[in-house]
Amino acid sequence: MAETMTSTTSTPVKSMALAKAINESLRTALDTDPKVLIMGEDVGKLGGVFRVTDGLQKDFGESRVIDTPLAESGIVGTAIGLALRGYRPVVEIQFDGFVFPAYDQIVTQLAKMHARSLGKVKMPVVVRIPYGGGIGAVEHHSESPEALFAHVAGLKVVSPSNPSDAYWMMQQAIQSDDPVIFFEPKRRYWDKGEVNTEAIPGPLHKAQVVREGTDLTLAAYGPMVKLCKEVADVAAEEGRSLEILDLRSVSPLDFDSIQTSVEKTGRLVVVHEAPVFFGSGAEIAARITERCFYHLEAPVLRVGGYHAPYPPARLEEEYLPGLDRVLDAVDRALAY
Amino acid sequence: MAETMTSTTSTPVKSMALAKAINESLRTALDTDPKVLIMGEDVGKLGGVFRVTDGLQKDFGESRVIDTPLAESGIVGTAIGLALRGYRPVVEIQFDGFVFPAYDQIVTQLAKMHARSLGKVKMPVVVRIPYGGGIGAVEHHSESPEALFAHVAGLKVVSPSNPSDAYWMMQQAIQSDDPVIFFEPKRRYWDKGEVNTEAIPGPLHKAQVVREGTDLTLAAYGPMVKLCKEVADVAAEEGRSLEILDLRSVSPLDFDSIQTSVEKTGRLVVVHEAPVFFGSGAEIAARITERCFYHLEAPVLRVGGYHAPYPPARLEEEYLPGLDRVLDAVDRALAY
Amino acid sequence: MTVESTAARTPRRSAGTTGAKSTAGKRSTAKKSPSGEPELVQLLTPEGKRVKSAEYDRFVAAITPDELRGLYRDMVLTRRFDAEATSLQRQGELGLWASLLGQEAAQIGSGRALRDDDYVFPTYREHGVAWCRGVDPSNLLGMFRGVNNGGWDPNSNNFHLYTIVIGSQTLHATGYAMGVAKDGADSAVIAYFGDGASSQGDVAESFTFSAVYNAPVVFFCQNNQWAISEPTEKQTRVPLYQRAQGYGFPGVRVDGNDVLACLAVTKWALERARGGEGPTLVEAYTYRMGAHTTSDDPTRYRHDDERAAWEAKDPILRLRRFLEASNHADEGFFAELEAESEALGRRVREAVRAMPDPDHFALFEHAYADGHALVDEERAQFAAYQASFAEAEGDN
Amino acid sequence: MTVESTAARTPRRSAGTTGAKSTAGKRSTAKKSPSGEPELVQLLTPEGKRVKSAEYDRFVAAITPDELRGLYRDMVLTRRFDAEATSLQRQGELGLWASLLGQEAAQIGSGRALRDDDYVFPTYREHGVAWCRGVDPSNLLGMFRGVNNGGWDPNSNNFHLYTIVIGSQTLHATGYAMGVAKDGADSAVIAYFGDGASSQGDVAESFTFSAVYNAPVVFFCQNNQWAISEPTEKQTRVPLYQRAQGYGFPGVRVDGNDVLACLAVTKWALERARGGEGPTLVEAYTYRMGAHTTSDDPTRYRHDDERAAWEAKDPILRLRRFLEASNHADEGFFAELEAESEALGRRVREAVRAMPDPDHFALFEHAYADGHALVDEERAQFAAYQASFAEAEGDN
């Protein structure tokens, strides 16, 4: 695969930012499979508002990397048509808050087409959504709507937390014959990490233990994984051993891995930026409580957004889960 | 209020079908408040595909009861504008599966306008959605998308289970200065019950104990309440005393009432038609487990739809929670 | 409603050569279509007279009597099938049926204009187009019976699944057409939608995308005057074909009850698509003779005399008159066709009655192509739950 | 960018009397607007010469020198405010700014056409219109600073909140206008949107609804040639004003850098609305002189010479030339205005710097008008959590 890459890669292991890792992954996909297309607003010359598609139109042309009209339903709807024609479109939604005009096409068409056809047609469409807050943006630019997709059968929902996962999960999402909603943690776009472009990745929908611990399990995905590591560091100083699970996939959720961890630690705190009410944490708490009823020493606690519209930038620090709020939940869980 | 009613009501207590109760409630609202409008596809001469708006255009004219173009985003978007002008629109979405073209307007505009304006403007818009299955319909006509609205701050989500609640909850929804997503249990449209149009209703968002019991709590709303009553009857024959909570409101959820019941019974089964994954049951299970950790004798169990697109009619009986499936969950909960 | 009763129906009064009434009082002043034709393209009058068209005659110039009889046969069999489905619904064999009665010419004319390699995106009412594509009629009934949500492989006949969410398929068609263009193929794509659908944002977006990418797609709007209970005036105040112009491509209104005109105009539009001229909007001006679906009750919102006026423009009758007047078909042909109709009705009836209910485990099939852990878990739980009954029964 | 540098800018080359370039190569053949005017309505050339318009002169016939100076003042102050906001962003006082540079004429012309009882639905760039409505400029900065998502009461100036989700506000405007009509009022509503927004389904639906209900709304599209990095050709292949015709109402293209023409054409459209003639689409053909927002880098996608060509059509310069040539304004006026500009800049700067961060408990305000149990619960938990820090601090 590396031979055919347009970029000049000497060694397969490189340090790169998360946004760049996705860029490389898209480049690899465009290079490897002529059916892969990139579509979205400003993905061409501009390279997307986050430069995730930087240089791709220049190298692969306007017919592969397509600046679309400003209409999200149109973007996803035509991507569905292109998929029916045998293409594998990777569409970009510019920001989390702008996916809703496409919601109908995603929920009623993209998610259901395979089932509707009794398996005859496939929908290999990736919907990339930079999501989450912490970047001081204006309204609609900082939301975390993953629960609204996870509830919908027919979709898969994933979110990487680091450059290596970003690279490989994107490869796997593009190769998937199912539609994948790919939530990119926009505030981690500039975080660097090592990416081995010749590694053999694990399964897309499997959680990863990113830190072992014995007292309590922290489960998170996307932007919150880094926060959880910081939490675990502080907790360690206080003599508490936290295990961290990077869930990576929101649909399916890897309950087996969570269960394994909780059977060991007896306590679970789920952290996400999305509002707690009807969020991922609810599903995890419900199912893990069912699976681990006799193992849990404390109820599963959740740390996430409040039941309020995402606040203006100067309030987001209070709204988003931070070190103290997660530590507070850890304390509360350990106090049972 | 009864004096000004266009319909000829002699006594305030009448037996009527659930659909008729909503019709009467809308009639009362149109009659009482000149700012109330009815909007939707086919709500005029046809009276809606379920006849819920039957006769209203005839009596209140085309300017109050408005047949709209076939465009749900347009319906909700113009209703928002009308609300800004001081009207109180009650819009009908023809079927659950057709709300998604309006989802953007509901989530990004209707839900957030009040907060965006720092409380300066109000959004007294009711979005009526006949929902749920069990009527043998084709695709998109049987879904239960309430979780997709409950997760969104700024919206209130309710669902009546009987004609009296249908009448009064609609009155209260129309009087609310917040947007209310009003889920009407379509398979119960023809079920009759007594409606006292001069009663003083309880709060819109409060759950009701519809049957007292001691061994286990069944929590449900909308179409599933009736099923739960049947379940309780069967269970009673087997010597088990089930308490039934009609939740009535999905956002907010009346956790206090659930907690009170669970502290008594020690066991909770939540039943809804919507898919279990990321459904209301998850949120209820998570929060009630937190609130009642030491009271629960068993994990909160959930009975609902599977993680699959709503199936064709000939499979819906297997897909939907039925007597046996709920009893099975009751047995499992009691076996802990 | 059977084919006999249809054939026996006689027109009350011809509505003149233009045939279709314009949207009441909203007709724009002596509007010409961009092609220079009069507002309504017509090649066959309701009386079955062939009228000339400078623009469109060439698309049907080479048509043979055999092909004409073929069009007639298609329409008759489609109507027969449709009538059978309606009665199957009444008999409880189907949960619902959406009849195409009255729209046979629009569907057969446009359907027969297509090449095999073209691709069709239907609504839920394109039974006539399905027929032209060779989709077995009984396959269409699966979703109306409730045994599936779409029972055929779209790629075996280049006929996509029925789409119920109004308007969405126009974007799929546009995307598919963008793919055709990328492939350098000269196939075309046709997207069907209704007058009501014209109001959906998705349809507008499909106009924008197809125009910007110059996609080889024909938008075929069957304006059957009604969207359930709402007349077209609730969707637009000018004729719908004019919508296209503001998006930068031509729109044309054709007599949707004239199979020849529908054939010709669709061929023209497809030729444009193949020739790299991009999208075209065809508005087939027709009438929904029946209820919206078997669940509908049109007596609540429209008058019988409207229907009566349109009976005079019946698409089948008019081609029959033409065939008879031009001696292109004899008694024998009609008799044979009637027998064929009855056979079709019987075959469909039998096929539907024999259609098995899906296995319960179908619930867990096909939500995903590559599987999903939760589905596996739920399937296993369901299996255990099902087995518990078997055990319980075994216990007794 | 200050008002001085703008005033000092000299046009490189006049682009002729029509001023604006048409969408490259896509201009439809000698298209006339429905009103019979040439494609681009212009009353003031880039050189500041007044040209006649049979159709639109009457709307500015009574305009006084004082009013002309007023328009000039509005544009200059708006530009000054805009420049101040841009530098406030560079200084870190704002998180973002969306500059209207180059679009002053479109906004002031249309904004000054409105009556107090009319209602405005802006995008996020209508700072000039806000100015005309009397919204305090510093109020606009709250959302860009990140202290709120919309800091004014829409009803105090009949100026709705900025809307970020592209196109949505066109439906709100339509609904509002439907309400105006229901009330029997003769107010009008104006909805602003961009060339990019024209592709959104919501905008198309607002055309449909407003046409069907004959709502008194003016759709005012500022075609500034760009939607972030995408030129208008990515949204349409014909001029945007033509979009209206297919929905059954007139569309007109006006020179968006000509404040007089924008005033006149908007007045005409508002008059139509008030007179019960329903919606109108006005396409103001202009240019986004700056970046999309302060986060944007236009060097990645467009050439400097495009901008240079448009500088020759600067809206402020052209009115200044006219004012000077017709002796409607003297040195004193310009000097005074410059002082006023600087004062405005100062005032805005100070106001922004003094703008307090919201209280943390604002998180739990205003999600609902009637309250919500969960919000109450979360507020209480938050309070307890906050208090725990205070306690912890107290403990130390």
Ligand SMILES: Cc1ncc(C[n+]2csc(CCOP(=O)(O)OP(=O)(O)O)c2C)c(N)n1
């Ligand atoms: C998005 C959406 N909204 C509402 C409906 C319900 N519905 C089904 S058919 C129909 C009318 C369609 O009218 P038209 O487009 O003219 O097609 P026709 O039925 O006349 O063929 C409506 C409102 C739907 N299927 N999808």
Ligand SMILES: Cc1ncc(C[n+]2csc(CCOP(=O)(O)OP(=O)(O)O)c2C)c(N)n1
């Ligand atoms: C629904 C939606 N999609 C995408 C965006 C991101 N976005 C913000 S402005 C913009 C371009 C808008 O272009 P145009 O309508 O021409 O207005 P202009 O910015 O030129 O004034 C885009 C894509 C958005 N705000 N909303």
Ligand SMILES: [Mg+2]
């Ligand atoms: Mg129709």
Ligand SMILES: [Mg+2]
């Ligand atoms: Mg623009």
